[in-house]
Amino acid sequence: MLGPSPARRAVVLLSGGLDSAVCLGVALREGFAAWTVSFDYGQRHRAELDAARAVASAAGVPASRRRIVDLRGVFSGSALTGHAEVPLDRDPAEMASGVPVTYVPARNLVFLSLAAAIAEPLGARDVFIGVNALDYSGYPDCRPEFIAAFAEAARLGLRDGVTVHAPLVRLDKAGIVRLGLEVGAPLHLTLSCYRGTVPACGRCDACLLRRKGFAEAGHPDPIPYAPEG
Numbered sequence: 001m002l003g004p005s006p007a008r009r010a011v012v013l014l015s016g017g018l019d020s021a022v023c024l025g026v027a028l029r030e031g032f033a034a035w036t037v038s039f040d041y042g043q044r045h046r047a048e049l050d051a052a053r054a055v056a057s058a059a060g061v062p063a064s065r066r067r068i069v070d071l072r073g074v075f076s077g078s079a080l081t082g083h084a085e086v087p088l089d090r091d092p093a094e095m096a097s098g099v100p101v102t103y104v105p106a107r108n109l110v111f112l113s114l115a116a117a118i119a120e121p122l123g124a125r126d127v128f129i130g131v132n133a134l135d136y137s138g139y140p141d142c143r144p145e146f147i148a149a150f151a152e153a154a155r156l157g158l159r160d161g162v163t164v165h166a167p168l169v170r171l172d173k174a175g176i177v178r179l180g181l182e183v184g185a186p187l188h189l190t191l192s193c194y195r196g197t198v199p200a201c202g203r204c205d206a207c208l209l210r211r212k213g214f215a216e217a218g219h220p221d222p223i224p225y226a227p228e229g
Contacts, residue, residue, distance in 0.1 A: 009124035010165075011035050011115045016051030017192045018210055019168055022176050023130030024059055025183030026167045032126060034061050037115055041071040041107070043080050045196030051189060058186040069114060078104040086194045088203040099138050100205065102194055108141035109150065116154050116162050128165045134172045144169050173213025181219065188222035199224035 010032035014020045027034050038052040049068060056066050075081050080102050087100060108131060115127045131142040140146065144166070151164040168176050180187050192210045193200035200207050202225035214221040 009033050009035065009119075009122055010126040010128055011037055011119040011122070011124050012128040013111055013115055013130065014038050014052045014056060015130075016048035016053075016055060016190060017130075017206070018173075018180070018187065018190045018213075019130035019132055019176060020052075021055045021059075021130075021185045021187065021190045022180035022183065023128050023165075023168060024055065024061075025180060025185035027126075027128045027165070028059060029183045032128075033065075034059075034128075035065045035118070035122060035124065036061055036067070037111075037118060038066075038068045039071050039111060039114075040068055041075045041081065041104070042073065043104075043196075044086075045080065045191070045194055047196045047198060048191045051191040054189040055186055058189055067118070071110070074110070075104050075107060078102060080104055080194060086204050088201070090205060090208070099140065102205065103139050106141070108139075108146070112150050112154075112164065116158060119162050120158055120160055125160060125162055126165060127162050128167070130168050131166050132168045132171060132173070132176065134170065142169075172216075173209050174216035177213045177217040177219060181217075190223065192223075197226065199226045201226055202228065 008031060010027050012024045012027050012034045014024055014036040015038060024034060036056045038049055040049060081104060084101050086102060112129060119127055133143050147164055147166045147169060155161045192206045194204040194206045195201045200223055211221060
């Protein structure tokens with residue numbers, strides 16, 4: 001039994017981080033029955049997969065609708081999948097100066113393609129992804145232009161087609177935090193740290209952007225950070 005009507009099924013990409021947890025919350029608020037998909041692509045912060053399980057469970061997604069896809073060995077050329085150092089303590093100007101070493105080539109292109117492949121047999125016509133083009137680390141596959149181009153490719157390449165939802169794409173991190181609080185996303189269960197540490201390092205780009213977002217939203221970040229110094 002697949003459960004709800006196909007018209008109200010959606011596949012949600014869920015990394016276990018802040019943005020994807022909020023994106024799941026938006027999909028649920030809009031009345032979709034969510035099937036979550038997470039990816040083990042050999043990332044050094046694989047603890048996020050545990051976070052993804054916890055977030056999906058807390059959001060009420062049944063275990064039968066959660067999937068982790070093994071892509072280990074597919075991606076390379078990134079500090080997130082290799083041994084290069086993750087940049088620390090960068091200021092916003094540095095983050096905006098170019099594509100960082102944490103960029104994973106074609107990651108969202110592959111993720112969205114697989115989400116669409118999973119969606120069509122379910123009869124799901126909607127895919128949600130939590131990309132963000134404002135407070136982010138310069139990844140080209142987080143831009144609205146990329147999402148629009150993929151949506152067109154999916155229209156041409158699938159029998160039924162899918163609608164790609166990127167509800168966070170034009171929000172800054174503070175806006176994402178506020179939206180997460182509004183939809184009741186379990187933010188305390190998320191893991192954003194590129195280094196995958198618990199407590200979070202507080203110094204990588206992902207941690208710095210997250211902390212900035214909570215500070216600007218005027219809400220305490222519910223996850224622990226390593227002591228400074």
